[in-house]
Amino acid sequence: MSDAPKIAQKAPYPVEVEAGKNYFWCSCGQSANQPFCDGSHKGSDFAPVKFEATEDKRVFFCGCKNGGNGVLCDGSHKAL
């Protein structure tokens, strides 16, 4: 497996998160359950990144896996 993450999609995934819940964002791009980790990173150098929701709200998880803000979209996908 290469060092670069796979681009799952060049757009964020909007998700309604719930306060107090933990979410495990897929950093490798290989998961079939985007934007979350499904274990497909095993055997690579990638690992899921925990996102802890502190309130009920909609967040935009990064789908391109190349953003500068890790878990959350920062608009970097527009330059891909």
Ligand code: FES
């Ligand atoms: Fe991508 Fe786990 S499947 S980090």
Ligand code: FES
């Ligand atoms: Fe990755 Fe927007 S989807 S920065």
